Amino acid sequence: xxxxxxxxxxxxxxxxxxxxxxxxxxxxxxxxxxxxxxxxxxxxxxxxxxxxxxxxxxxxxxxxxxxxxxxxxxxxxxxxxxxxxxxxxxxxxxxxxxxxxxxxxxxxxxxxxxxxxxxxxxxxxxxxxxxxxxxxxxxxxxxxxxxxxxxxxxxxxxxxxxxxxxxxxxxxxxxxxxxxxxxxxxxxxxxxxxxxxxxxxxxxxxxxxxxxxxxxxxxxxxxxxxxxxxxxxxxxxxxxxxxxxxxxxxxxxxxxxxxxxxxxxxxxxxxxxxxxxxxxxxxxxxxxxxxxxxxxxxxxxxxxxxxxxxxxxxxxxxxxxxxxxxxxxxxxxxxxxxxxxxxxxxxxxxxxxxxxxxx
Amino acid sequence: xxxxxxxxxxxxxxxxxxxxxxxxxxxxxxxxxxxxxxxxxxxxxxxxxxxxxxxxxxxxxxxxxxxxxxxxxxxxxxxxxxxxxxxxxxxxxxxxxxxxxxxxxxxxxxxxxxxxxxxxxxxxxxxxxxxxxxxxxxxxxxxxxxxxxxxxxxxxxxxxxxxxxxxxxxxxxxxxxxxxxxxxxxxxxxxxxxxxxxxxxxxxxxxxxxxxxxxxxxxxxxxxxxxxxxxxxxxxxxxxxxxxxxxxxxxxxxxxxxxxxxxxxxxxxxxxxxxxxxxxxxxxxxxxxxxxxxxxxxxxxxxxxxxxxxxxxxxxxxxxxxxxxxxxxxxxxxxxxxxxxxxxxxxxxxxxxxxxxxxx
Numbered sequence: 001x002x003x004x005x006x007x008x009x010x011x012x013x014x015x016x017x018x019x020x021x022x023x024x025x026x027x028x029x030x031x032x033x034x035x036x037x038x039x040x041x042x043x044x045x046x047x048x049x050x051x052x053x054x055x056x057x058x059x060x061x062x063x064x065x066x067x068x069x070x071x072x073x074x075x076x077x078x079x080x081x082x083x084x085x086x087x088x089x090x091x092x093x094x095x096x097x098x099x100x101x102x103x104x105x106x107x108x109x110x111x112x113x114x115x116x117x118x119x120x121x122x123x124x125x126x127x128x129x130x131x132x133x134x135x136x137x138x139x140x141x142x143x144x145x146x147x148x149x150x151x152x153x154x155x156x157x158x159x160x161x162x163x164x165x166x167x168x169x170x171x172x173x174x175x176x177x178x179x180x181x182x183x184x185x186x187x188x189x190x191x192x193x194x195x196x197x198x199x200x201x202x203x204x205x206x207x208x209x210x211x212x213x214x215x216x217x218x219x220x221x222x223x224x225x226x227x228x229x230x231x232x233x234x235x236x237x238x239x240x241x242x243x244x245x246x247x248x249x250x251x252x253x254x255x256x257x258x259x260x261x262x263x264x265x266x267x268x269x270x271x272x273x274x275x276x277x278x279x280x281x282x283x284x285x286x287x288x289x290x291x292x293x294x295x296x297x298x299x300x301x302x303x304x305x306x307x308x309x310x311x312x313x314x315x316x317x318x319x320x321x322x323x324x325x326x327x328x329x330x331x332x333x334x335x336x337x338x339x340x341x342x343x344x345x346x347x348x349x350x351x352x353x354x355x356x357x358x359x
Numbered sequence: 360x361x362x363x364x365x366x367x368x369x370x371x372x373x374x375x376x377x378x379x380x381x382x383x384x385x386x387x388x389x390x391x392x393x394x395x396x397x398x399x400x401x402x403x404x405x406x407x408x409x410x411x412x413x414x415x416x417x418x419x420x421x422x423x424x425x426x427x428x429x430x431x432x433x434x435x436x437x438x439x440x441x442x443x444x445x446x447x448x449x450x451x452x453x454x455x456x457x458x459x460x461x462x463x464x465x466x467x468x469x470x471x472x473x474x475x476x477x478x479x480x481x482x483x484x485x486x487x488x489x490x491x492x493x494x495x496x497x498x499x500x501x502x503x504x505x506x507x508x509x510x511x512x513x514x515x516x517x518x519x520x521x522x523x524x525x526x527x528x529x530x531x532x533x534x535x536x537x538x539x540x541x542x543x544x545x546x547x548x549x550x551x552x553x554x555x556x557x558x559x560x561x562x563x564x565x566x567x568x569x570x571x572x573x574x575x576x577x578x579x580x581x582x583x584x585x586x587x588x589x590x591x592x593x594x595x596x597x598x599x600x601x602x603x604x605x606x607x608x609x610x611x612x613x614x615x616x617x618x619x620x621x622x623x624x625x626x627x628x629x630x631x632x633x634x635x636x637x638x639x640x641x642x643x644x645x646x647x648x649x650x651x652x653x654x655x656x657x658x659x660x661x662x663x664x665x666x667x668x669x670x671x672x673x674x675x676x677x678x679x680x681x682x683x684x685x686x687x688x689x690x691x692x693x694x695x696x697x698x699x700x701x702x703x704x705x706x707x708x709x710x711x712x713x714x715x716x717x718x719x
Contacts, residue, residue, distance in 0.1 A: 070680065074633050075627060075633050076627050077636060077671075080420050161536060
């Protein structure tokens with residue numbers, strides 16, 4: 001009851017536009033809120049963000065208090081949820097899907113004392129930063145493993161939406177195929193969803209009917225992994241370690257490790273050193289991890305580990321020229337690395353990808 | 360043993376009492392349910408049902424959430440009264456949002472009081488035409504409108520995705536599937552400062568009154584009701600069946616289209632891939648919950664909006680997972696519908712003697 005009275009007073013204060021003192025005092029725990037686009041049980045994107053949340057709790061113990069809201073639609077509802085989290089006294093709020101970008105920026109303006117971190121977007125403001133992980137680094141390794149593993153020379157790719165992040169990763173896989181197995185062709189199926197186990201399984205099955213024997217995905221459920229397991233084929237997991245869903249099918253997973261970044265951000269807010277920035281971390285920062293290789297020969301695993309080591313050390317960068325587009329025009333000159341800005345907005349396929357980007 | 364015995368006529372008392380019973384049963388079961396989860400039941404229920412509307416912003420949000428549901432539901436009530444089963448409010452809403460957005464973006468940064476009405480009317484036309492397609496298929500080919508409207512929902516969604524990923528994409532948006540933000544002239548005015556309540560709620564209320572007048576006071580409304588109650592009687596009376604189907608469909612579809620246009624020009628402010636979290640489907644439940652009457656629909660859509668918002672707050676305040684909040688929402692709807700049985704049936708407790716007498 002005490003709690004709700006406090007809440008009521010706080011909300012009235014906010015409603016009247018009275019600037020209230022910072023919610024967190026030294027002895028009070030820092031409150032951290034999370035907004036997820038899927039259920040935390042998706043075993044992919046949202047699950048992995050929730051693992052990041054749990055790692056904050058583990059790392060800071062009593063010094064933090066975390067809250068999450070799951071399955072928040074990317075529409076008119078998002079703004080209210082983010083605002084309610086800010087109103088409930090959260091000091092730092094992570095909004096973990098692209099569609100929350102504009103609502104996050106809007107709410108950030110209304111709550112200047114609260115810090116906001118938005119995943120996968122590009123806008124920043126005085127108290128809102130954004131962050132993204134270089135999934136393409138892991139995806140390159142996946143392309144390498146697929147190139148080596150396929151017997152039918154047909155790779156399947158389940159794609160969500162034709163946004164730069166997804167186009168970029170399709171390109172990386174193709175670059176790996178071009179290098180390690182130019183004979184292999186990649187089939188792409190767009191399911192227009194981040195999380196739809198039914199559609200993802202259908203896509204996997206259709207591709208396997210067409211002779212695909214390794215499936216990659218940029219969607220979040222383990223349905224394709226399970227389908228591959230049932231049919232004795234192979235698959236690469238996305239976002240979280242999906243090995244348990246296909247003991248015989250799992251080659252590797254491109255895992256988003258949000259914990260280190262989240263712990264760092266919480267620490268910065270506690271220390272008062274937090275600044276809004278556009279952050280893009282990959283293997284070097286420990287944000288993208290390939291925990292293990294399964295069901296591949298020792299040579300493939302060893303070479304895969306070497307590629308990971310080279311990407312981590314910066315010796316190798318997947319988008320190094322010469323890179324041509326589908327028409328054969330040189331987009332990145334030999335030996336040059338594609339600039340970050342171009343990578344962030346990439347909207348063309350590299351040479352070798354079949355078909356067009358859906359418009 | 361409990362037995363349901365049909366009443367001779369509908370119970371008037373029960374028509375009013377059934378929602379009250381449902382509410383009480385929900386509170387009771389919900390309280391027990393929250394208590395077993397180790398929560399203070401009173402606090403949990405107040406977070407669900409009172410906290411969301413404990414300040415101006417909350418009440419404004421309730422209206423923001425209820426407006427599109429109400430617009431779709433009052434329109435659907437007209438169609439359902441005519442026994443035209445329009446399940447396609449969702450698709451009609453999406454088409455309204457799509458067409459409205461396309462028009463809004465054409466104006467760029469232009470100014471003018473006429474821009475917003477043009478955008479909204481385009482949305483209504485977009486939604487209305489989408490509904491008319493199904494009406495035409497029904498009257499011309501006798502195609503079942505339940506199936507066609509459901510299928511049109513998917514076509515509308517993919518059309519919207521096609522445009523938001525293509526022609527209507529923000530050229531400065533790094534290729535992300537979102538349109539540019541609409542200009543102020545193409546955005547619904549806000550009613551209360553520092554909230555998101557926009558004039559869309561007035562459209563919903565105005566639509567409710569208009570529909571009530573139409574159904575209760577106009578000849579068209581009378582014809583629609585006769586058609587729904589007894590198609591043969593309507594035929595004998597010389598009412599034009601096809602016309603009525605078209606009218607019922609276009610009214611419901613245009614209102615859904617207006618809901619879509621109000622969402623993109625209101626709380627969202629741009630065209631995005633997911634402009635509706637299923638308002639068109641929720642409106643079907645709301646229409647029946649409100650007994651196809653504008654006043655009932657008003658309350659039902661507010662209730663629906665409230666339990667959505669309560670669900671969000673329960674996650675924030677009580678750390679309950681979404682599944683638990685969905686369970687609570689489901690329970691409320693279940694009781695509301697279950698208690699409606701009492702309007703047409705009486706509960707009779709069967710004793711052993713009557714069992715024996717009936718040969719059971």
